[in-house]
Amino acid sequence: MNIQFLGGTGTVTGSKTLIETGGIRILVDCGLFQGLKTLRELNWEPLPILPSSIDFVLLTHGHLDHCGWLPRLVAQGFSGKIFCTSPTKEIARLVLMDSAKIQEEEAEMANRGGYSKHVVPEPLYTVKQAEQTMPFFRTIKLNEPVLLDAEITAKFSNAGHIIGACSIALEAEGKTLVFSGDIGRENDVLMYAPAKPQKADFVFLESTYGNRLHPADDALLELETYINNTIAKGGTVIIPGFAVERAQTIVYLLWQLKKQGRIPDVPYILDSPMGISVFDIFADNPKWHKWRREDCEAIARTFQMVSDYQETIDIIFDDAPKVIIAASGMLTGGRVLAYLEHYIGKPETTVILSGYQAEGTRGRKLLEGANEIKIRGKYYPVRCNILEIRSLSAHADQKGLLDWLSDMQRKPQKVFLVHGENEAADELRLKITERYGFDCHVPMLGSRLEL
Template identity: 50%
Template sequence: MKKLEVHFLGGSGTVTGSKFYLHTEEVKILVDCGLFQGLKELRRQNWERLPVDVSEIDYVLLTHGHLDHCGYLPLLVRHGFRGKILGTAPTLEIARIILEDSAKIQEEEAEKANKEAYSKHDPALPLYTEEDVAFALNFFEQIEEGEKLSLSEHCDARFFYNGHIIGSTYIEIDLHGKRLVFSGDVGRQEDELLNPPKQPDWADYLFVESTYGDRQHPDEDVAHILTGLIRETLSHRGTLIIPSFAVERLQSLMYQLWKLYKKNRIPNIPIFVDSPMGNNVLEVFKDFPNWHKLTPEEYRNMCNHITLVSSYAETWETIDDTRPKIVIAGSGMVTGGRVLTYIKQLGDMDTTTILLVGFQAEETRGRKLLEGATELKIYGKYVPIKAKLYHLESLSAHADQGELLTWMGSIKNIPEKVFLVHGEQEAMEVYKKKIEERFNWNCHIPKMHEVVEILL
């Protein structure tokens, strides 16, 4: 009888930092390698070494390229990993863009903190550098969606399209006759840009995300809400700031706004996209047309309708532009990036509107805004917030409770165990009850750093 140890090194009891380590005598695999975001006690763990020998890891399998699934890779390599980092071609391209951007922001913020002396650390240091990222990229190796990969004599893996963002997949690992399925982040059944997620038909052990395990997305008329907010912005001669995740959400917003203009539902209000990373992701949409719904003509027309901001000087020009305007800027949880400059300069005006369009993790500035914060700490100083706040949950790239149940409902067998991951505790508790009621499956909510032993 062979033995498998599963180490829950992240994405356990929390939405961020996904890392699931599979340890056998034959092969050692890390599924995802993400950074923690949000709560300070979680973010501190980004600075700590993993409690396993990373030099032994043979493969990292990436479900997709978001920071909370790939952002720890430069540190993994710095600490001795020399195996292969496998993912679909668009996932690896997205991961490269996100890691390079992450390192750049960290280096810039460390430099700013040292210059303005607002950090408790002396000196303030970046978590990793652009040089660290460049070295980590040497271990990237692309795979084809649906292709069977032999990882060892008794271990195969396959990656299947699951929506969420461009390149995103769930992963099946067949190990000594047992199938482990890692959902990654499951996309929506109906999405403006992406096709519905494919579904697994068999799982002996299922590791499923539960970000929205406790709720359904509201049935919102997104076009109607956007139209109303834009008319209000025009009437007040203000600014509509939309903090956005640079991958898929930003492109989806661009597409929605372009469609509204094309249908004469909104006037030709200036729209600025200020996200160097988001601009780079647009190139990924151009390079991988088979991974999304946009035609080349739609892509071209959408890009031509919107002003892409590249330099920081242009950010200030956009802020100083007195016309009513829409600004879409990273990051989606208001944790960093160019959106901080806009909120710092314009957030204390009652003519400003801030529209949040995705999940906001605990202790992020986005969550604080949702909870009614009247000030935000930005670059070491507290900024008063007088802007009106709106939240569009239906624009989330994550499947809700009903869509997650539909996704796993295609599994023909009864899994030996279902592990609920990538969710806040309350959401997972609700989702656990729902799965047990619907399928009568054995569910477990693993704790951070828990080790589960499976006999194969």
């Protein structure tokens, strides 16, 4: 059995792990690289193997860094099956269509604005190519083995990260390989706690927050304080939100504050067509989350839900105080950029970051104190307040990742730490070795080994 790490190593994006066993090729996740330009350029590179030779894709969940390269895979010849849960399929559909639309729009704007180094800027993939990906999806049931080949099975178990997110146990050649996907938190506002593996010969564990502990801060109090201070100055609050899970969490918390009379009566706006559509997926899959249907309906009445871009323009040029949630969470694209172009230079504006900001993203640059950021070929001075709420992460922290391994009935042969920047992965490696005595390895991008 051979393993090759094609993405999600040394970075939290581009997750792709190739397994070759018994003449079958299986790709666990097929994500988009984000952040640093050197990483983004990898999205344009072909895989070291022909996509047509891959038999199956096993998808842990529908975030862009785990599914966003699928249209390229299909366009280059993949014709196998993509297995995932039903909510993941619906999330992936929204994410891929949104990604393709943004890429088409950005290529068109770069072409009109002349700020691309390419003679004719092209999208990584088109909306049509995203649509052509969906017929390859097959949905599976939670905790029921899926027969991939005569002696190869896969079983999906709840990972607690976003709706539909799973860890995957792959049985092949008498070995059990467990792929964590992204692990959620024990006491998440929306999701149930992740299931812990009990046996594995090899574990592939994410390490996004491998060197950090989430603070025990009161997210409600932080939101209340930041919003009240900003509105009192006549400013606007902008919350970049990942359209899947984070936007819903923030909307839920703001709804709680509004019900309790703790924040002012100004417009509360969710400007994310994809984020709005995710509410329907929550409503259709009540067993996957803690929300009640009546909560979803009450929230929808509290917020101004914006889909039409002309309405976005109208909101942008209305300088009255307001609170806006708009994608994307790391400021890599989406409608939040249109708001930043207008508001980031205003001292009375507050931008609240509430999730992981990968290297090279605008969100990371703002957290690190950038004086200006580049949007669509133009530099904008940063004069607004940049704040962070760290307690809202949808990822387990170092303690959560260590606890996820606590039910193992026997020592695995090796634990591979993936989906993390090098410093985070290496610190988690030391902690796992210290607590459990497991053999841990941080693989290099592109490395290949035999199990």
